Amino acid sequence: xxxxxxxxxxxxxxxxxxxxxxxxxxxxxxxxxxxxxxxxxxxxxxxxxxxxxxxxxxxxxxxxxxxxxxxxxxxxxxxxxxxxxxxxxxxxxxxxxxxxxxxxxxxxx
Numbered sequence: 065x066x067x068x069x070x071x072x073x074x075x076x077x078x079x080x081x082x083x084x085x086x087x088x089x090x091x092x093x094x095x096x097x098x099x100x101x102x103x104x105x106x107x108x109x110x111x112x113x114x115x116x117x118x119x120x121x122x123x124x125x126x127x128x129x130x131x132x133x134x135x136x137x138x139x140x141x142x143x144x145x146x147x148x149x150x151x152x153x154x155x156x157x158x159x160x161x162x163x164x165x166x167x168x169x170x171x172x173x
Contacts, residue, residue: 065096065144069135075102075142079112086148090158092127093117093149100142117149126160127152 068078086094093115118124135142150159
């Protein structure tokens with residue numbers, strides 16, 4: 065996202081492109097927040113979300129990766145926050161082994 069914004073691409077177009085790329089690479093949920101002087105003098109914040117994000121508790125610590133980056137543009141700084149929810153993986157390679165607490169396995173008697 066940082067390099068797209070430095071290259072002069074519009075904020076919404078760049079954010080939706082990054083969001084689509086993350087969701088296509090087998091992520092369960094993604095959230096991108098861009099804040100700062102997007103257009104004009106007044107600072108704003110734009111949030112782009114796809115899927116259902118976990119915000120609290122132990123599952124957030126296990127399932128959600130987050131990153132913060134800053135972009136220096138001519139009119140000022142832009143802040144980028146990305147959160148990605150990993151899928152549950154029984155082997156523990158691509159995601160956590162532990163299933164979500166609300167996940168129930170239906171077993172036939």
